[in-house]
Amino acid sequence: xxxxxxxxxxxxxxxxxxxxxxxxxxxxxxxxxxxxxxxxxxxxxxxxxxxxxxxxxxxxxxxxxxxxxxxxxxxxxxxxxxxxxxxxxxxxxxxxxxxxxxxxxxxxxxxxxxxxxxxxxxxxxxxxxxxxxxxxxxxxxxxxxxxxxxxxxxxxxxxxxxxxxxxxxxxxxxxxxxxxxxxxxxxxxxxxxxxxxxxxxxxxxxxxxxxxxxxxxxxxxxxxxxxxxxxxxxxxxxxxxxxxxxxxxxxxxxxxxxxxxxxxxxxxxxxxxxxxxxxxxxxxxxxxxxxxxxxxxxxxxxxxxxxxxxxxxxxxxxxxxxxxxxxxxxxxxxxxxxxxxxxxxxxxxxxxxxxxxxxxxxxxxxxxxxxxxxxxxxxxxxxxxxxxxxxxxxxxxxxxxxxxxxxxxxxxxxxxxxxxxxxxxxxxxxxxxxxxxxxxxxxxxxxxxxxxxxxxxxxxxxxxxxxxxxxxxxx
Numbered sequence: 019x020x021x022x023x024x025x026x027x028x029x030x031x032x033x034x035x036x037x038x039x040x041x042x043x044x045x046x047x048x049x050x051x052x053x054x055x056x057x058x059x060x061x062x063x064x065x066x067x068x069x070x071x072x073x074x075x076x077x078x079x080x081x082x083x084x085x086x087x088x089x090x091x092x093x094x095x096x097x098x099x100x101x102x103x104x105x106x107x108x109x110x111x112x113x114x115x116x117x118x119x120x121x122x123x124x125x126x127x128x129x130x131x132x133x134x135x136x137x138x139x140x141x142x143x144x145x146x147x148x149x150x151x152x153x154x155x156x157x158x159x160x161x162x163x164x165x166x167x168x169x170x171x172x173x174x175x176x177x178x179x180x181x182x183x184x185x186x187x188x189x190x191x192x193x194x195x196x197x198x199x200x201x202x203x204x205x206x207x208x209x210x211x212x213x214x215x216x217x218x219x220x221x222x223x224x225x226x227x228x229x230x231x232x233x234x235x236x237x238x239x240x241x242x243x244x245x246x247x248x249x250x251x252x253x254x255x256x257x258x259x260x261x262x263x264x265x266x267x268x269x270x271x272x273x274x275x276x277x278x279x280x281x282x283x284x285x286x287x288x289x290x291x292x293x294x295x296x297x298x299x300x301x302x303x304x305x306x307x308x309x310x311x312x313x314x315x316x317x318x319x320x321x322x323x324x325x326x327x328x329x330x331x332x333x334x335x336x337x338x339x340x341x342x343x344x345x346x347x348x349x350x351x352x353x354x355x356x357x358x359x360x361x362x363x364x365x366x367x368x369x370x371x372x373x374x375x376x377x378x379x380x381x382x383x384x385x386x387x388x389x390x391x392x393x394x395x396x397x398x399x400x401x402x403x404x405x406x407x408x409x410x411x412x413x414x415x416x417x418x419x420x421x422x423x424x425x426x427x428x429x430x431x432x433x434x435x436x437x438x439x440x441x442x443x444x445x446x447x448x449x450x451x452x453x454x455x456x457x458x459x460x461x462x463x464x465x466x467x468x469x470x471x472x473x474x475x476x477x478x479x480x481x482x483x484x485x486x487x488x489x490x491x492x493x
Contacts, residue, residue, distance in 0.1 A: 023058060024065035029313060031066065035075055035086055036418075046076060046084040073397045074404055088404050097246060097415045097428040098463055106240050106258035116436060116454050117226055123448050130480035131471060133448040135275060135423055136340045138471040141394055146382045147339055147374070153381075154373035162373070166366040169357055170196020170346070174376040178346055181384070184315055195347045195356055196367050200305045203331035203347040205231055206363070208266065210355035211299045211329075212237060216265040219258050221250060223461065225275045226454045228268070228303070240264065241457040246417055246426075249274060249281035252288050259296055266299045272316045273306035273422030276455045276466040280420060283317045290322045299352065301329045305336050308388055310421040311396040326350030334375060336423075337388065342371040394472070395423055401473035402481065409485030411492050423470040426452075433463040433492055441487045447480045 034040045046052070049067070053060045067084050070076045077087040123129055131138075155162060169175070175191035182189055197203040212218065214236030220228070222241035232239060240258045243251040250269050258264060269289075271281045281289065293300045302319045310316055320330040329352060333345030344367060349356040360366075378384065402425060403418060415428040429435070435451035442449050452464025471477060 022065075024062045024069065026313070027056065027058070027062065027066040028069040031070060032073075032075060035088075040086050042086050042088065044086045045082075046086070048083055069393075073400045075400060088400065098430050098433075099428070106242075106254065106261045114230070116439075116451060117230070119443075120439075120448075120450065120454070123443065126446070126448075128446050130447045130476060132467045132477075132480060132484070133450045134470055135468045136336055136470060137391065137395075137423070140472050141391055141470075142338065143378075143382065143387050146387075147378060150378040150382065151370070151374045154370065154377045157377075158373050162369060164369060166196075166369045166372055168361045168366050170194070170367055171369075171372040171376060174372050174379075175346070177376065177379050181379070187321060189348055193348055193353065195349060195353070195360060196372060197331075197333070197345040197347055197360070198364060198367050199335055199343040200303065200331050200333035200345040201227060201231065202364065203333070203345045204228065204268070204301060204303060205235075206356050206359040207299075207301045207329040207331060207347065207349060207352070208232070208235055208237070208268070209359045209363075210349070210352050211266050211301075217262050218266050218268060219255055219262075219264045220268045220457070221270060221274065222457050223274070223277055223455050224270060224457070229457060232268075239457055242269075244274060244277055244279060246277060247279055248285060249277075249279040250285070250289065252285055252292065255289070256292055259292070259298070264296075264298055266301060267293060268301040268303065270303040270305070271307075271319055272304050273309060273419060273424070275306070275422070276424055276426045276450070276452070276464075278417065278419030278422055278424050278426055280316050281319075286317055286319045287322050290319050290328065294325055294327055297327065299327050299329055301331060304330060304332045306422040307332065308337050309392060309395060309423065311392060311399070312420060316421070320348060323350060326352075329356070337391065338378070338384070339371075339375065342375060343368070344371050344375050392421075395469065398469040398471075398473050399423075399425070402467065402469040402477075405473070405478055405481040406467075406485070409482045411485070411489045413492065414488070423468050425467045425469060427465050427467060429463050429465075429488065429492060431463050433488075435462055435465045438465060438484070438488055438491055441491070442484055445483050445487070447484055449484065 049060050049063045052063045075088050076084050078084055172191050174196060175194040179189040179191060179194060217238045217240060218232060219240045219242055221244050223244045240262055242255045242258060245251060273280060300319060304318055307316060320328045328350055330348040334342060347356060399419060413430050416425055436453060439449055439451040450466040452461040452466060
């Protein structure tokens, strides 16, 4: 969707703030002067300034004008990293006991949720979703309680395929499979192209649910380092392929959980070429790809897949309806094998959820809603970052993400993120210790926070308390 003029102006100014051209305390051009310089109306400049003000980047001072309030670039300082491995080795997964402790907090009604990596209810179009459910029920009385096709509702597959035109490609309904969330899509793909004992190359830092799934399937893991900003280390992956009989590669390519990293487009091309050359399937998890903060959506590996070796997986759980658990998969040359696994393991995906989602996508102005969601998440990211800088120890390090809903915080080596998790739990605050995302259990001095909930007094109080606890543990 094309950005409005005021959004493009705001984006230009935000880049100047990020890059340090505009620093904290700098005064912005007056609305009158800026409108003359840019050849636009004063109202357009006002809208751009209002947008930056809502994000917390600038502030209006009475009878003085607008000033830079928050210099994002000052957050981009070197992380405190564990020693990096130089050679590929097989890894063990060993954080199950911490994950069980984290799961115990799910039922709490008083918890300040700084760990939930899905949109808060306040950000979701609840009324429109409810209307879609009612309409789906009314219009599909005969089919509502029947099993859907294992491959999924064909009309839903068709409309999702058309939405992917944003990449520049159209995928037909026959190329797609509807799944019960992205996790089932990943699971089915893994089962289709591997067997117990096989070796999988995967992100060294990844969502702990993926690591548990890989372990449960009896696969051996070669952990590939993940760069803070650029994602998967392709050169290390190539070394691993030459050292081991790698059967499949799995990577979160956009706004990785927990790092927030995006693999640059040229690196994605290189990754696809490498795996094509060795005929190794790539399972691409792109669940956060639609939550970008810039003017354009990041590319996917699937875009460059000319031979069908990329198995693309995503869902609507992080963008629209977490409880629907509707995901989808483009398995390429492995469609038949993945569909067979679907029939074996779950037969089909919930009929009402598919029909309700179909109705919403047809009537709910999904692209317009996504723009609003991205704007809200971007604003929240900046607000959370500001609070962290205010209340946390000055040693904290993190990079501002360019999308998604995750902040990956690094503290000095020797800091215990798991101990902070336990201390925070006593104060009714939920966070995620870094080691649960590391395949080999390192990154103990990291924590993951989510900015998925609107920033309010309760959230600010939680971040303030968390910062105090971190200072106590650090000093």
